[in-house]
Amino acid sequence: MLDIKLIRKNPEFVKERLSKRDPVYGKMIDEILDVDEERRSLIRELEDLKAEKNRLSKQIGQLFREGKKEEAEKVKEQVHGKNKKIEILEKELKSVEERFESLLLTIPNIPHETVPVGKDEEDNVEIRKWGEPRQFDFEPLPHWEIGEKLGILDFERGAKLSGSRFTVMYREAARLERALINFMLDVHAKEHGYTEVWTPVLVKPEILTGTGQLPKFEEDLYRVCDEDLYLLPTAEVSLTNLHAGEILSEEKLPIYYTAYTPCFRREAGSHGKDVRGILRQHQFDKVELVKIVKPEESYNELENLVKEAEKILQLLEIPYRVVELCTGDLGFSAAKTYDIEVWIPSQNRYREISSCSNTEDFQARRAKIRYRDKDGKIHFVHTLNGSGLAVGRTLLAIMENYQKADGSFDIPDVLKDYM
């Protein structure tokens, strides 16, 4: 959520920045300014009335104590009149505030000034590469062929149980999935100073509003019928919201959390994309990294966050590159995002395996996460999140990059103790 005071004070700046995502946001800013004006004038009117009413009510109490019943009754009549007006104005204000809220909640974050301007994925900027894609002396197979031949990935039965984009894994694949989770958690907890967390995977709607998935992206989520709960699309949601509504003391910051959770996404709008294999599933495992930090530290923390996620691929010895997302490809809540893309031999290109973002105070404002500084002043924190990493995609990257001519694949050395 953007700061309405910033929008009010500097609408041209906000419009200019948001237009780099998409030109439509200019109109939304104009609209919200109108609604804000309406809202504030109603508040002013209403507060004056309430102040007067409160004065009169106190008078009534006073008059009763002095035994002046008749006078008190007269004042009561006056209050009745005020109350009628207040009731009407309150209804009006309520509907204006609803409009105001829903507008403010659907405006995306302002891209950081360093974010490259661009339209879509094509305009993302490569920052660095690590490792050399392996030269195969045979035609490398896609992971689904390797997996089916070995009998460890079962797409048919996944579909039987749950439909498309669900998979069953057996033996080495199931085991590797579990090994990767433990390996990633250990690296982040033991080497990078993260606190390991385990969270619910069913969360309330206000929690998803806090991190920005709701109200705008309801169609991407699974909702539990008969209960007002949603399946977690990423542990970013539960980890970031752990401190929703709290005022943290400065000494607690920075906070680093890591968690493994399954993630559930409906993938509405991605029909026909990546239909084969386990790249894009409705249910997948992810180890997530979340940082809650002081504003002045957040960009430095973002750089570290990316490096911490990269470390996993380095230890697994799989080639990857880091790209910076352009304004047009930036997610709703993010001010700046780096994606880590892993090398996929069968596709002869890099594919996203991690997304690391600084949302600045965008989520903190929604979730009301603040801290008190040494002078007792209260500020919003900055929140960051990143995949560290997507486990299923890591698994398929291992299968493909470590595949052998005989149709089997090796396990990276660093995982051997985990298998």
Next chain:
RNA sequence: GGAGAGGUGGCCGAGUGGUCGAAGGCGGCUCCCUGCUAAGGAGUUGAGCGGGUUUUCCCCGCUCCGAGGGUUCGAAUCCCUCCCUCUCCGCCA
């Protein structure tokens, strides 16, 4: 799921219709005292929003005692609904 108890500020905890944004304590901050430390004394200390001034400081007002409704001139306090926590029972991995 059933019965009972309860949800108040950073924390603990009092408050059953007006003088309550809320006693008292702890913690925090400021000052005093004291070679240092500890102890002691005095004061101060909630958030959000709107407005005035508009960098800061400050001033005025509104709202907030789990959430939402209701009664009343007036609600932390009375009534209703919901959520959550605890105890006991039931069920259960």
